[in-house]
Amino acid sequence: MRRLPSWQVSLIPFVVLTLSLVVIIKIFGPDALSGGSQVCLLLASAVTTAISMFAYKNSWEILEFCILDNIRSVGTAILILLLIGAIAGTWMVSGIVPAMICYGMQVIYPAIFLAAACAICALVSLMTGSSWTTIATIGVALIGIGVALGFEPGWTAGAIVSGAYFGDKVSPLSDTTVLASSSSGTPLFTHIRYMMITTIPSLTIAMVIFLVASLMHKQVGASQTAEFAGALKSVFNITPWLLIVPALTGVLIVKKVPAVLTLFCAAVMAAVTGLVAQPQAVWAVANPGLPFTDFSGLSFWDACKGITVTFYGSTAIQTGNEAIDALISTRGMTGMLNTIFLIVCSVTFGGVLAGSGMLKSLTELFARLAHRAFTLVGATVGTGLVCNIVTGDQYISILLTSSLYKKLYERKGYENRLLSRSVEDSATVTSVLIPWNSCGMTQATVLKVPTLEYLPYSFFNILSPFMSVLVAAVGYRIFRSKKAKAEEVD
Numbered sequence: 001m002r003r004l005p006s007w008q009v010s011l012i013p014f015v016v017l018t019l020s021l022v023v024i025i026k027i028f029g030p031d032a033l034s035g036g037s038q039v040c041l042l043l044a045s046a047v048t049t050a051i052s053m054f055a056y057k058n059s060w061e062i063l064e065f066c067i068l069d070n071i072r073s074v075g076t077a078i079l080i081l082l083l084i085g086a087i088a089g090t091w092m093v094s095g096i097v098p099a100m101i102c103y104g105m106q107v108i109y110p111a112i113f114l115a116a117a118c119a120i121c122a123l124v125s126l127m128t129g130s131s132w133t134t135i136a137t138i139g140v141a142l143i144g145i146g147v148a149l150g151f152e153p154g155w156t157a158g159a160i161v162s163g164a165y166f167g168d169k170v171s172p173l174s175d176t177t178v179l180a181s182s183s184s185g186t187p188l189f190t191h192i193r194y195m196m197i198t199t200i201p202s203l204t205i206a207m208v209i210f211l212v213a214s215l216m217h218k219q220v221g222a223s224q225t226a227e228f229a230g231a232l233k234s235v236f237n238i239t240p241w242l243l244i245v246p247a248l249t250g251v252l253i254v255k256k257v258p259a260v261l262t263l264f265c266a267a268v269m270a271a272v273t274g275l276v277a278q279p280q281a282v283w284a285v286a287n288p289g290l291p292f293t294d295f296s297g298l299s300f301w302d303a304c305k306g307i308t309v310t311f312y313g314s315t316a317i318q319t320g321n322e323a324i325d326a327l328i329s330t331r332g333m334t335g336m337l338n339t340i341f342l343i344v345c346s347v348t349f350g351g352v353l354a355g356s357g358m359l360k361s362l363t364e365l366f367a368r369l370a371h372r373a374f375t376l377v378g379a380t381v382g383t384g385l386v387c388n389i390v391t392g393d394q395y396i397s398i399l400l401t402s403s404l405y406k407k408l409y410e411r412k413g414y415e416n417r418l419l420s421r422s423v424e425d426s427a428t429v430t431s432v433l434i435p436w437n438s439c440g441m442t443q444a445t446v447l448k449v450p451t452l453e454y455l456p457y458s459f460f461n462i463l464s465p466f467m468s469v470l471v472a473a474v475g476y477r478i479f480r481s482k483k484a485k486a487e488e489v490d
Contacts, residue, residue, distance in 0.1 A: 003056060007365045010358035012051065013349075014400075017044035021393070029441060034338055037393055041345040045352045052356035067351035074347055076260065077182035078340050083263035084129055084173045085333035089310035090267045091128065092330050093281045094274035095236040096245050100127060101138055102229045102238050110149050110217070114210035117142045117156060118163035118460075122203070125167025127246055129174040131432075133330070134164040135443050143447055151217060157449040158457025162206050165429050166460055170195055172259060175339050176398060176428045183347075183402035184409075184420040188259040191424075194417040197477055198425055198467040206459035231321045235292065235328070237277050245269045271307050281328075282306035284317040292319045339395065346399040359403060366408055376412060377422045377472035380405050381465045384426030394431035394439055401427055415479045418472075425468035429461040 020043055024036035052058040091097050101124060108116045121142070125134040139160040146156030168174045170192055181191035232238065248269060252262040274282050279298040284290070286306035298306075309315070312333040319325055353359040366379055380401060387397035401423050409419045431439040435451040444451045455462075472478060 004357040004361045005051070005056060007361050009051065009055075010353075010361045013044045013048040013353065013358065016047045017041065017349075017396075020044070021396075032393070035341070037396065038341050038345040041342075041349045041396070045345075045349045048349070048352040048356055048358060052352065052358075056356065058356060063352050063355040066355035067348050070347035070351040070354070071344060074182055074343055077178050078343065080178050080182075080188070080259055080263060081175055081336045081340055081343075082333045083260065083267060084175060084178070085331065085336040086267040086311040087173055087263060087270065088128060088130065088133070088330045088335065089313075089315045089332040090270035090274060090307075091245070092328055093278060093285055093306075093310045093315050094242070094245070094270040095238065095278045095281065096242050096270055096273065097124065097128060098232045098236045098328075099238045099240075099242040100124060100246070102232050103240075103243075106229075108145070110214070112211060112214050113146065113149055113151065113217075114155060114159045114214045115207050116214075117146070118159040118166075118207060118210050121160050121163030122166045123163075125164045125174075126171045127167075127173070129168065129171040129177070131161075131164035131168035131174075132439075132442065134167065135160060135446055139164060139447060143449070149217075153447075153449045154453040155213060155457050157443075157447045157454035158459065159210050160447065161432055161443060161454060161458045162203075162210075162460035165432060165458075166199065166203050169424055169428050169464075170199055172262070175336065176394060177424070178259075179343065179395060179398050180402065180420045180424045180428065183399050184406055184416045184423065186416045186420040189256060190417055191420045194477075195421050195424055198421065198464065198471050202460050202463040202467045205463055209459050231319075231324050235317075235319050235321075235324055236281065239277065242273065242277060245273055267311065271310065274310065275303055275307065279303075281317065282310070284319075285309050285315050288314070288316060288318075290318075292317055342395050343399070346396060350399060350403040353403065360407070362404055366405065373414065373418070373475065373478045374469070374473045376405075376409070376414070377418065378469050380419065380422040381426040381468055384423055385430050385465065388427060388431045388434055388437055393437065394427055397427040397431065398423055413480050418478060422468055422472075425464045429464045433458060433461055 017040055020040040021032075021037060024040055025032045028034070028036045049060075049063055052063060053060065101120070108120070121134050121139060124138050125131050128134060142160055143153065143156055147153065168176060171177060172188055172192060177192065178188060181188045245266065249262065249266040252265060257265075275298075280292070280295045283295050283298050283302050283306060284292050286302040286309065287294075310332060314329065314331055314334075316329045317325065319328070350359070383404060384397055384401045387400050388394060402419065405419055406416070409416060431437045432443050433451065433455050434440045435444070440451040444454075447454070
């Protein structure tokens with residue numbers, strides 16, 4: 001029987017990873033995900049390999065097998081991420097997302113502004129799967145509206161962040177949702193449905209707080225929503241018929257059609273819709289160097305080129321309106337490559353941790369500390385938060401937390417969906433609350449509101465980790481795995 005590294009030795013790769021990430025984030029800032037963070041993961045993997053091979057005499061073949069096994073396990077997730085990128089482009093160019101924004105803005109009134117801002121961002125993020133895109137587009141517009149209405153930027157930003165991260169957390173199009181479910185071995189839609197137990201109460205409480213704050217606010221200024229909606233309508237043909245595609249996508253989700261097929265159908269339906277309803281937008285994507293006003297008709301070749309680009313590339317269109325240009329601009333499947341790069345490097349790190357025995361050593365340490373679902377979930381949530389603090393990146397935090405606890409949840413006899421929910425309730429939503437985290441830095445820069453200024457008002461993000469632990473403490477819908485049940489019967 002091979003000798004396992006001690007838990008102190010097992011922490012060395014994490015120390016190396018943390019220190020290298022501090023340096024990389026200091027140098028590159030939000031651009032660290034473009035490659036710097038991935039290099040840090042490979043460096044930590046190299047350190048783990050060196051310790052394992054030279055100090056504990058493990059063979060490279062064992063480590064390589066674990067790496068390849070981990071990469072195979074995320075193959076479906078990588079395919080889903082590529083399809084999510086395709087949907088980001090097709091749903092935007094087809095006018096589906098702009099239509100949802102326009103109709104959503106009709107519910108904005110000063111007396112319910114904060115609650116409406118949270119709800120709109122939740123809806124947009126849910127349908128796009130991206131909190132970053134939501135905040136960088138409609139979030140920026142809502143900040144301006146809030147200022148005009150006399151709301152403190154911290155309050156408005158808190159409502160925007162709360163809504164955007166709710167959608168990001170539960171959307172089947174979200175890379176973090178896919179990552180949390182795949183890294184824990186939980187089917188995507190099973191993961192999403194199980195998260196509703198903690199997510200809906202957290203959002204409900206946040207919405208009540210935002211509604212009360214809006215009602216108590218002294219209303220001043222005038223709404224800018226009509227101007228923004230008018231700008232969207234000048235570019236897209238906005239009609240309720242565009243909402244058929246998200247409705248049909250919802251039907252596929254309810255019918256439990258596999259995620260890959262659902263996302264593929266959603267992208268194809270949106271592409272066809274774009275050709276019928278938004279030929280001018282498809283033409284503009286096919287001719288990125290020409291002004292939007294030059295459109296005079298859509299040829300067969302421009303249609304083929306435009307639709308193809310919406311699947312894989314940049315959908316930047318020159319409309320003459322900077323806010324609309326920012327909203328329309330997506331990167332398709334190409335925009336997912338950095339995330340896929342990060343996943344491959346992360347599972348490589350997880351593979352060598354497993355092959356070296358370090359992961360098992362740390363898991364046994366946690367097993368001695370966590371005896372019930374309450375303590376196990378509490379430890380998972382705490383680890384997700386700590387990983388966000390020390391690594392500065394939510395993707396790494398999700399993958400590391402899942403890797404550390406997956407075997408432990410199985411050993412304790414709990415279903416994997418409890419792990420995936422606990423990871424999302426911590427690693428995904430708290431990343432934006434940390435000033436030096438890539439999410440915190442990015443959103444503070446985009447919204448022009450310091451992280452510590454909007455943190456006290458990001459109620460959904462604050463409540464989610466506590467709700468996860470509370471539900472575990474109560475024991476509501478905490479299920480044992482089939483294997484554990486069978487062993488209990490025996």
